[in-house]
Amino acid sequence: ARGELQRPRFWDPLLQALFDRGLAHERAYVEHLRQAGHHVVEIDGPAGIDEARVDKTIEAMVAGVGVIVQGAFLRDGWAGRTDILKRVEVASALGAWSYEVIDTKLARRTKGATILQLCLYSELLSAVQARMPEYMHVVTPGTGFRPESYRTASFGAYYRQARRGFEHFLRRESGESTYPEPNEHCPVCVWRTPCAARRRADDHLCLVAGITKVQIGELRRREIETTGALAVTPLPLTWKPERGAAHSYERIREQARIQVEGRAAGKTLYEALAVLPDLGLARLPTPSAGDVFLDLEGDPFVDEGGLEYLFGYVFDEEDGTQKYCGEWALSREPEKHAFETFVDFAISRWAQYPDFHIYHYAPYEPSALKRLMGRYVTREDEIDRMLRASLFVDLYQVVRQGIRASIERYSIKELESLFSFTRATPLEDASQAMATVQVLLEVGDPQTITDALKDTVAGYNRDDCLSARALRDWLEGVRSSLISKGALLERPIPPTGEVSEVRGEWQARIAALIARLTLDVPADARERTGDQHARWILAYILDWHRREEKTAWWEYFRLAALADEDLFEERAGIAGLTFVGAVGGTAKAPVHRYRFPPQEIELRGGEPLHQRGGDKFGKVERISLDDRVIDVKKRTDTAMIHPEAVFSHNVIGTGVLAEALARIGDYVADHGIAGDGPYQAARHLLTRAPPPLGAEPIRLPKETTLGAATRIASKLQGGVLPIQGPPGTGKTHIGARMICALVKSGAKVGITATSHKVIRNLLNAVLEAAREAGQLMRCAQKVDGDEEDLPQLTFVESNDELFDALRGNYDVAAGTAWLWARPEAQDAVDVLFVDEAAQMSLANVLGVSHAAKNLVLLGDPRQLDQPTQGSHPEGTSVSALDYVLDGQLTIGAEQGLFLENTWRLHPDICAFTSELFYESRLEAVPGLERQEVRSRGRVRGTGLRYVPVDHQGNQNSSPEEAEVIRELVAGILGSSTFWIDRHGTEHAIGLNDILIIAPYNAQVFEL
């Protein structure tokens, strides 16, 4: 900006080609608008912004021209030229019209930077027309010039924040560090060559392979600033790191040492790491003549979900000749074909060579295959068997756990000097060709990919496959040499990948059902009718539970293969355990206490634990994240074992839910999706039918949401009533009163949710509402353990007891989806309430839907999302409420109830939340504007505050932020701070009135 450095100039043919194509796309769109009859005015001049062009733009806007091309704006140091300004009939200072911005972009996926650019243009535009445009648009190729529209308000807060941050940075006095710290933009930055040279000249710590920013920060605080200095840091460390485990610093110290030794020797050095069972070189299976070396080329930015555009693999023919297969897939159909071809090849190879494996480098390949399996709903069991049989061997893991090399990145290319591999295709040519291929795929122009480009990329891909083979052979050599020196290195024991007969029968049944349900359904979603789409969703959701279960098992195998230090990074893992002593149990099955260092953990108690490798270890009896101790109920065979790390894994059988879906599928295949009869709620849900209330409106004019909810509760005639309740709008309060109204009218009511805790919460609210109304209420809840009954609430442990209670005089019964999906639950209640329906999968809600004619879905998809693990066909991996909303931010007046009054948020906070997430429909109830914090200190007044904290490299905890929070809390408590409630009453603020929300447990530890 100050002109002190000359911007490096590259003539990049790729960038030039992109520029030309971008211009052509813009011209074509302008022509399209002209053909459509719009009056087009072009603000001439190829680039640059001056007052004359700004004046011309304003002139055209004032005249109300339909389309303005290359409009120019200047204001407060910001400038912009908009591709297109399009007139909309929304009044503004200009008259009965205003303008919205349209940008033409080549990339099919709109990126964050584009949105920020559009926000800036919209803001510049709003200054002229005195109205912020409601929408901003992007037009990409191959869409028939249909713009993609974005609500300006949805991004306004983020944009303002980003703009202020940038302006703040630009105002900084010189002397602030502008050192070229490496970041994700570097690989495509024009300054990359001088920046890399500077870091190398400084022997920057980022040159150490595998080092993190947190580690660099810690080392700098200890005045270790260079790779060379780190290499000679005394071991064991004489200091305890503030961040992270000591052994991770020892590891990077050793990495720095070998890199410095390699530099001195002028060649790549390596050394073997200590041999550990099941890790590193012990993960290499016995080589087979059938082995395959796989490498996929993919581009995550093509369409939605990316494209695997080249499937390459090397193997030996029966006569021993090496063969390379490279199948191109430049669009969806060929991608499916290439995927199926490879899987079929692998399965037949397996039959021919039962000891074969598929080698790859880094986890990309198996992940991509799982993704494709989910995308095309094909070869699912083949992939499942291959994964369960551990056919895939990740050579990157073998390298990282088995050796240390004097390289700056553990990429296969950097390793090649160790095994003298020579590439046939120069890397420079290959990366240029790959970049071009990917750009052409991203802009939807695959037909222009030339054979020469394909040959270069395929040559590179072939080299990668051959390199993986050479690496495997070299690692075998390292392994043999270690064994010859006395190391004990076993081969992994292969698990079997056989499919049980029961699963085989299930698959056949589901496949037949899918075929019946989708007989007349077009493959292209845009060509389906509503009913056809509902049947498609039903067909492809039938196997949802099995996919989730399979994914859970794959996760088990992944976790079982991790080293102790890797489990430190896993939420399901807990590492750095130190045995404290026995705290209960028996001699044979003691309860042992372990201490652990701060880390991100998702254990809450009751989970089964496994040791590295997968052997069972025990069960979590109790865990305290505050004290960082875990009590484990041991097994007889683990009573004497104290591992450094363990992981939790549990697969809960979902057969009952899957069966429930299959019953709906059978019915719909025989009787169609419409009409009266069984499974009406499920069919209404699938077709997104509005709540069936006869002539009754969902909401009367001036009626409160509570009034509407209790009025329509007993008027439901078989279907689904969704209720969207943003924070503080009394969703549970309203749900509880609806249940009371239903019981009063003689109805039986069921309650379900994703956890016993959520269910209990609604039950408690029901009991409270009944007490307030003086209404007798008999409730039963199915729970897992022994619990003492409460007044009007009976706990039962078996399904039969619960259904007996319902058949008797109980009014309300509650349990998880596993209870309500049982065949005997069919029509057990009149209305089933699903609480937190935005976190319950559509599959599970369909699974329980037969329990009642009417479903009430309570929740809010704008808050927490439903967690899924598996890859599912498009549209089936959503929560029930998300499915109903179908991409809308809020539920429409004819679709259900939107609870628009928050009883919690001050209007200053509500305005932000409402604008961003609820289409400005959420409002604070009168009186909340009185809420306020009064203080002489820093925290006072109303609304949101943003406190920026400078820090780098933190992932799930930040001591810098924790310190600022400590200061804020101390400031509140130390400055006689009061808060005023909505009735105007003043209250003193104590520690218990302050809620601190952190996204990670590790940050809670910091706090």
Ligand code: SF4
């Ligand atoms: S190469 Fe990296 S560090 Fe250098 S200017 Fe570009 S983004 Fe910044």
